[in-house]
Amino acid sequence: xxxxxxxxxxxxxxxxxxxxxxxxxxxxxxxxxxxxxxxxxxxxxxxxxxxxxxxxxxxxxxxxxxxxxxxxxxxxxxxxxxxxxxxxxxxxxxxxxxxxxxxxxxxxxxxxxxx
Amino acid sequence: xxxxxxxxxxxxxxxxxxxxxxxxxxxxxxxxxxxxxxxxxxxxxxxxxxxxxxxxxxxxxxxxxxxxxxxxxxxxxxxxxxxxxxxxxxxxxxxxxxxxxxxxxxxxxxx
Numbered sequence: 001x002x003x004x005x006x007x008x009x010x011x012x013x014x015x016x017x018x019x020x021x022x023x024x025x026x027x028x029x030x031x032x033x034x035x036x037x038x039x040x041x042x043x044x045x046x047x048x049x050x051x052x053x054x055x056x057x058x059x060x061x062x063x064x065x066x067x068x069x070x071x072x073x074x075x076x077x078x079x080x081x082x083x084x085x086x087x088x089x090x091x092x093x094x095x096x097x098x099x100x101x102x103x104x105x106x107x108x109x110x111x112x113x114x115x
Numbered sequence: 116x117x118x119x120x121x122x123x124x125x126x127x128x129x130x131x132x133x134x135x136x137x138x139x140x141x142x143x144x145x146x147x148x149x150x151x152x153x154x155x156x157x158x159x160x161x162x163x164x165x166x167x168x169x170x171x172x173x174x175x176x177x178x179x180x181x182x183x184x185x186x187x188x189x190x191x192x193x194x195x196x197x198x199x200x201x202x203x204x205x206x207x208x209x210x211x212x213x214x215x216x217x218x219x220x221x222x223x224x225x226x
Contacts, residue, residue, distance in 0.1 A: 106160070
C-alpha cells in the first residue's frame with residue numbers, strides 16, 4: 001500500500017530564517033506530487049506541483065521554491081521566511097493517468113509558525 | 116466566477132438531522148468529482164467520489180448534475196463525529212492537471 005510522509009509535524013522559525021520541508025511517498029512510482037498551504041481558517045492554496053523528477057510548476061509567485069530530486073521525494077524550501085509564510089503545509093500525491101479520475105492523498109502536514 | 120464554489124457555512128445542525136451541501140464548478144470539461152472531509156488541524160481525506168448516476172455510501176449520498184455544473188452531498192442522521200469541513204473537489208480532464216478544491220463548508224453537529 002502507498003504511504004506519504006512529511007516532517008517535521010510542527011516547526012517554529014524566526015523571520016528571515018531558511019526553511020526545508022520534506023515529503024516522501026512509498027509504494028508507488030512516478031506519482032504527481034503537490035505542495036499546498038492552508039492559512040488558519042482558510043482554504044487550500046496550491047503552491048507547487050511536479051509530474052516528474054526535476055519538473056516543477058509554480059502556481060503562486062512568492063519566496064518559496066520546490067524541488068524534486070528523486071521520484072518520490074518533494075522538498076519545499078525558502079531562503080528567508082516571512083511572517084506571512086505561517087500556515088499548515090500539506091504534501092499530496094496522485095497517480096498521473098489520463099482521465100483525471102485518480103484520488104489524491106495528503107500527508108499529515110507540517111504546521112509552521114514564523115515569529 | 117470561481118472555479119469551485121461552496122457555501123462556507125457554518126452549518127450548525129442537531130444530531131439526527133439531514134444536511135445538504137452544494138457546490139458549483141465553472142469548467143464544463145471537468146472529468147471527475149470528489150468530496151473530501153477535513154477535520155480540525157488535520158489533512159483532508161477522501162470521503163467519496165461522485166459518479167454521474169449518483170452514489171450512496173451509508174448515510175452519505177452524492178449527486179452530480181453536469182448540465183447545471185452542480186454537485187451535492189447529503190448527510191442523513193447526522194452524528195457528532197460528522198463535524199468537519201467538507202471540501203468539494205473537481206478534476207480537469209488531464210490526470211496531470213491539479214485538482215481544484217473548493218474552500219469548504221464547515222459543519223457542526225450539536226448534541
